[in-house]
Amino acid sequence: MPLNLVQQISQFQESTPLQPQRLSLSLPGWTLAIESNSKTLLTTLQHYFGDLLSESSAQADQTITAYETDQFLNQGLHWEDWKRETGKTGRKDAFLDFDNGLEAQRFIYKVKTGMLFWQRHDQPTAFGPTESHPNQIINFILTQYLNEHLRRDWLLGHAAGLQLNGRGLAIAGLSGGGKSTLMLHLLENGEHFISNDRLLFADSTITESARPDELWMRGIPKQPRINPGTIVHNSRLHALIPAERRAELLQLPREELRQLEEKYDADVNRLYHPNCFKAESPLSALVILNWQPGSDDATRLTETTLNDSPHLLPAIIKSPGPFYADRQNVFLPNQIEPDTAPYLAMLGDLPCWELNGNVDFAAAVRLVEEAARRQ
Structure with missing residues (x-):
């Protein structure tokens, strides 16, 4: 049952201290605070967002917490697969809705990486191998930014x-x-x-x-985040992959290269x-x-x-x-x-x-x- 999962999460949070460092992100019309128990993750996010980080101590519009942990990955719950876009195959996201009596909430489970996201209005929270998958935390942060704009009719x-x-x-x-x-x-x-x-x-x-x-x-x-097929044919981007790997990729049939999922920032x-x-x-x-x-x-x-x-x-x-x-x-x-x-x-x-x-x-x-x- 979701309430059992919530109870386990609450116990985990009570016993897991967060890093004293707290990142503040300033975006057009919106500010965000990011907390974590992982110094490694916070450092990665600090490097990624760079100039968008703010030194302001003012109250953020929203706070996101990301926990590095190997718990909560398989709770034996009845997850429903989220329908993927046309042309996409395989399982990606599964979800579980519940209501705590005060607000509707949703758990989203990333099937391939084992990341678990607790989507709720007051404080969205992520759990899992965050240091191995920082891009999923970046996506989670930016999803909150998207949500806020959509609520304003963008x-x-x-x-x-x-x-x-x-x-x-x-x-x-x-x-x-x-x-x-x-x-x-x-x-x-x-x-x-x-x-x-x-x-x-x-x-x-x-x-x-x-x-x-x-x-x-x-x-x-x-x-x-671009695929190798984009990189190998654009000299501006060649530095993103080693020359040896580029030579290997150029030997692939064009359609196989185009379909290759191997993302680079x-x-x-x-x-x-x-x-x-x-x-x-x-x-x-x-x-x-x-x-x-x-x-x-x-x-x-x-x-x-x-x-x-x-x-x-x-x-x-x-x-x-x-x-x-x-x-x-x-x-x-x-x-x-x-x-x-x-x-x-x-x-x-x-x-x-x-x-x-x-x-x-x-x-x-x-x-x-x-x-x-x-x-």
Whole structure:
């Protein structure tokens, strides 16, 4: 029963002292405190978030606690698998809902790593091998940031974002469609990296950052996590893997290389230029990847809108996932797809550049840069 798990966790917390160090993270419109019993984890997070860390002793909007432990990994409870996105296979997240009489709460179990997350409004908490999987703690932190924005009526998009020639571009496509790869190629002539895989969208009725009749995008402060197929064909990124490993990867068939799951963090401030990362930007256009590897057709760009091409909506829509609870603290049910109406209402008339034909990043860069100059 969940209450037995809660009791065990409470006993563990009472007997497990936290480190005296406490990190403070300052993000647009939101502050966060991070606590842990692991000095190693806190040091890793300190290095990762860098300039976003704050010395302020003011009360944070939210506090997250992460415990390094080998307990709570198998409680014999009845976990329900969270439905994965189209095209994704295998078990990833399992969850268990309960109510303590004061608020709804949810446990999320990461099947592959053994991490356990206790999602609750007052203090989200993580347990497990955090030192071995710090990226899952980073994701947990940023999930709270996403949740807060969604409760303020921002929209979540499955997209990368950058500034190119002073214009904010959101790049979307099916998972594995190349949005991160294209974003990094465009960044060669761009000014700022905004986000790699998730973007938040708003207008002037939601955020004061946007002027009347202006759309706005706000990124997730997470370094791009990219696959080897992106690295080996981009000289800017070669330093992320040893030369010997790159030579091995280049021997793989193209499709096998494209499907290889072997993530690397790309620190854009180090790889491109200082202050490359920017938290937010006006949004000028969507780029939708609707191309097909191996197509006999040349890569082409069609200028449209989501209102005129609603078949492109699935590329941009993103579910908040199992960690999200709304303003009334109601958790997102399993297998519920986001409503398309708010996306069309906000983004429907925004210029949308659809890329079709073969997957050709050099051609795509040229076509997108030409479209940006015409806008």
